Amino acid sequence: MGLIIKNGNIITSKNEYIADILVEDEKIVAIGKDLDIKGHEVVDANDKFVFPGGVDEHVHYNSFNSLGYETSHAALAGGTTTVGDFVVQPVGVGLKDSIINYKKDYLDEKATPDYVLHGIIMDPSEETVADLVNMPSVGVSSVKLFMAYKGMPYYVSDEWIFKALCTGKKAGVTIMVHAENADIIDVLTKKLIAEGKTEPKYFGDSRPVLSEAEATSRAIYMAEIANAPLFVVHVTNQKTAEIIRDAYNKGLSTYGETCTHYLMLNDENLAKPNFEGAKYVCNPPLRPQSDVNFMWEAINKGWLTSVGSDHCAIMGGFAEGKRKGINDFSKIPPGSPGVQDRLNMIWTYGVETGKITRQKFVEVCCTTPAKVCGIYPQKGEIAVGTDADIVVFDPNYRGTVKLEDSLSSSDYCTYDGFEIKGIAEKVYLRGKLVAQNGKFVGELGKGQQVMSKPYAYCYDKFKE
Numbered sequence: 001m002g003l004i005i006k007n008g009n010i011i012t013s014k015n016e017y018i019a020d021i022l023v024e025d026e027k028i029v030a031i032g033k034d035l036d037i038k039g040h041e042v043v044d045a046n047d048k049f050v051f052p053g054g055v056d057e058h059v060h061y062n063s064f065n066s067l068g069y070e071t072s073h074a075a076l077a078g079g080t081t082t083v084g085d086f087v088v089q090p091v092g093v094g095l096k097d098s099i100i101n102y103k104k105d106y107l108d109e110k111a112t113p114d115y116v117l118h119g120i121i122m123d124p125s126e127e128t129v130a131d132l133v134n135m136p137s138v139g140v141s142s143v144k145l146f147m148a149y150k151g152m153p154y155y156v157s158d159e160w161i162f163k164a165l166c167t168g169k170k171a172g173v174t175i176m177v178h179a180e181n182a183d184i185i186d187v188l189t190k191k192l193i194a195e196g197k198t199e200p201k202y203f204g205d206s207r208p209v210l211s212e213a214e215a216t217s218r219a220i221y222m223a224e225i226a227n228a229p230l231f232v233v234h235v236t237n238q239k240t241a242e243i244i245r246d247a248y249n250k251g252l253s254t255y256g257e258t259c260t261h262y263l264m265l266n267d268e269n270l271a272k273p274n275f276e277g278a279k280y281v282c283n284p285p286l287r288p289q290s291d292v293n294f295m296w297e298a299i300n301k302g303w304l305t306s307v308g309s310d311h312c313a314i315m316g317g318f319a320e321g322k323r324k325g326i327n328d329f330s331k332i333p334p335g336s337p338g339v340q341d342r343l344n345m346i347w348t349y350g351v352e353t354g355k356i357t358r359q360k361f362v363e364v365c366c367t368t369p370a371k372v373c374g375i376y377p378q379k380g381e382i383a384v385g386t387d388a389d390i391v392v393f394d395p396n397y398r399g400t401v402k403l404e405d406s407l408s409s410s411d412y413c414t415y416d417g418f419e420i421k422g423i424a425e426k427v428y429l430r431g432k433l434v435a436q437n438g439k440f441v442g443e444l445g446k447g448q449q450v451m452s453k454p455y456a457y458c459y460d461k462f463k464e
């Protein structure tokens with residue numbers, strides 16, 4: 001017996017149309033008008049939108065002081081069926097082995113949504129860089145390097161970024177960068193703390209827009225010299241987005257994402273009293289509202305390709321985790337939970353306000369992230385042959401984000417109190433119902449790795 005989702009208004013990144021979807025053996029096997037319902041379970045999607053399960057290309061579990069996969073069903077409750085997690089390379093372990101170990105230790109039978117993995121270079125060396133070409137054999141075709149974090153293990157110098165760009169290109173591995181100027185941040189942070197400016201509201205001053213813009217243009221120059229593509233994660237501001245846009249328009253393979261919080265929140269959140277601002281400390285920081293407005297324009301015009309959540313639910317939450325920085329903003333662990341609310345926020349504050357179309361919503365939340373991650377069309381698309389990851393969305397629901405509905409196991413919710421219009425009424429992961437009206441109803445630990453194919457989206461111009 002299969003499943004028929006009947007009469008829904010199917011939204012893809014290109015168009016929308018009313019049709020039935022037949023699901024069998026975890027896949028979409030037919031799409032059409034009046035499909036024969038005999039012998040199948042039928043779900044009435046009349047007056048509902050139907051779109052691909054969300055693909056969140058940017059989440060963190062088990063790293064950066066974050067909670068692990070025991071909380072990953074939060075993604076499904078919000079309509080995201082695939083997450084892209086970053087695997088930190090422990091010092092002394094090869095890049096490929098770090099993926100094999102991580103899967104064994106943290107993922108097998110623990111992940112609930114499907115997942116695709118990105119590497120993180122932590123131990124730069126000739127051996128590590130050479131290992132980049134082995135990543136596709138374990139289903140990984142993107143690796144992140146940190147230009148920020150002077151004096152910390154994450155920091156990677158330009159030498160290694162350039163070498164990674166050159167070697168990654170040989171195997172179709174996409175190099176992703178966290179672009180902030182580590183030295184500028186280090187100097188400014190020390191100065192602010194020495195002046196007694198220790199509260200979260202000074203956090204943004206320690207990591208200015210131009211330190212992000214400078215590192216981004218430096219990375220773009222390195223990619224140009226290496227003749228390699230580049231993906232800039234978590235872009236926060238107009239200046240940086242324009243640099244990426246202009247490089248792309250010049251012919252370079254330069255792409256960038258933004259994140260839900262850079263579309264929804266601004267630097268005033270950091271100034272909330274009673275240390276509440278710490279909840280919103282993430283790297284790079286929240287920016288003024290003018291940048292927030294520009295981020296909407298940037299996704300609408302395609303200058304930034306996609307919206308990740310950068311979900312990072314800090315262990316100990318606000319009460320204990322974030323409080324480590326009570327006397328020094330630089331000690332506040334960066335990150336906040338967001339995987340559950342990404343689709344609701346972008347739909348309500350993007351589609352419902354007329355800032356973006358429904359097609360753009362699917363493009364930036366589902367389809368392009370799948371392409372960037374090298375898992376398209378298996379994920380991020382409604383078409384015959386793709387995985388039956390499907391959201392049946394009720395646009396008439398009205399509600400509010402509440403901490404008590406959050407499944408991220410944190411003591412705060414980043415979007416607490418935000419009104420929402422519409423809800424993922426039914427969420428299917430490979431044809432199985434896993435969430436209903438914001439509640440998880442599936443089985444924990446059934447997520448599978450989606451193998452990323454090399455030469456993904458960021459290599460498109462090299463294929464022309």
Ligand code: DUC
Nearest residue numbers: 064178283312334335
């Ligand atoms: N970068 C991220 O993408 N997430 C957590 C912290 C960081 O620096």
Ligand code: ZN
Nearest residue numbers: 178233234283
């Ligand atoms: Zn980062």
Ligand code: ZN
Nearest residue numbers: 058059060310
């Ligand atoms: Zn991140």
